[in-house]
Amino acid sequence: MGRTAATIVRITGVLLLVMGLFVWMGGGPMLVPVHMVVGVAFVIAMWVVGFRAISARVASPLAVLLIAWGAIVVALGMTQAQILQGPNHAAIQGLHVLVGLIGMGLSEMVAKRLRVAHEGGALDARPA
Numbered sequence: 554m555g556r557t558a559a560t561i562v563r564i565t566g567v568l569l570l571v572m573g574l575f576v577w578m579g580g581g582p583m584l585v586p587v588h589m590v591v592g593v594a595f596v597i598a599m600w601v602v603g604f605r606a607i608s609a610r611v612a613s614p615l616a617v618l619l620i621a622w623g624a625i626v627v628a629l630g631m632t633q634a635q636i637l638q639g640p641n642h643a644a645i646q647g648l649h650v651l652v653g654l655i656g657m658g659l660s661e662m663v664a665k666r667l668r669v670a671h672e673g674g675a676l677d678a679r680p681a
Contacts, residue, residue, distance in 0.1 A: 558601035559664035565595040566657040570650070577646060592630050595653075599623040599660050605667060612666040619659045626656050 572588045575581035600623050606616035629652050636645045 556664070556668070558598040558605065559660060559667075561598035562595060562602065562657060562660040562664075565591050565598065566653065569595060569653060573650065589630065592626070595656070596623040596627050599626070599656055602660050602664050602667070606663045609667060609670060611670040612663050615659065615663050615666070619656075619663050622652075622656050622659055626652055 568591050569588060572581065572584045572591065576584050576588060600620055603616040603619035603623070606612050606619075629649055633645050633649050636642075
């Protein structure tokens with residue numbers, strides 16, 4: 554389930570970036586509801602990766618951070634239209650993208666630790 558969720562984070566993350574770019578350029582306001590639904594799937598998949606890591610006792614502090622970060626992604630995504638409206642709103646949009654990218658990175662970090670733990674290997678297999 555961890556690998557599937559990590560894959561969903563990757564796929565939905567890329568879709569969200571593409572859709573967000575279209576919305577930001579003004580060519581796709583009708584994509585906003587779709588973007589939001591895909592964003593929910595993105596966050597749920599992040600949470601699955603995080604909870605899976607916690608249950609496997611792998612990277613627990615990072616997994617807790619991932620779960621909390623998912624809540625930040627949701628909170629910012631659902632409220633960004635009301636924050637700093639006007640000509641400076643692009644700063645909030647940029648923050649929204651950054652928060653999502655960080656979520657993708659955190660998810661990758663936790664998922665990698667899960668894979669390594671599942672395969673029984675060391676995280677850094679370079680010789681000493």
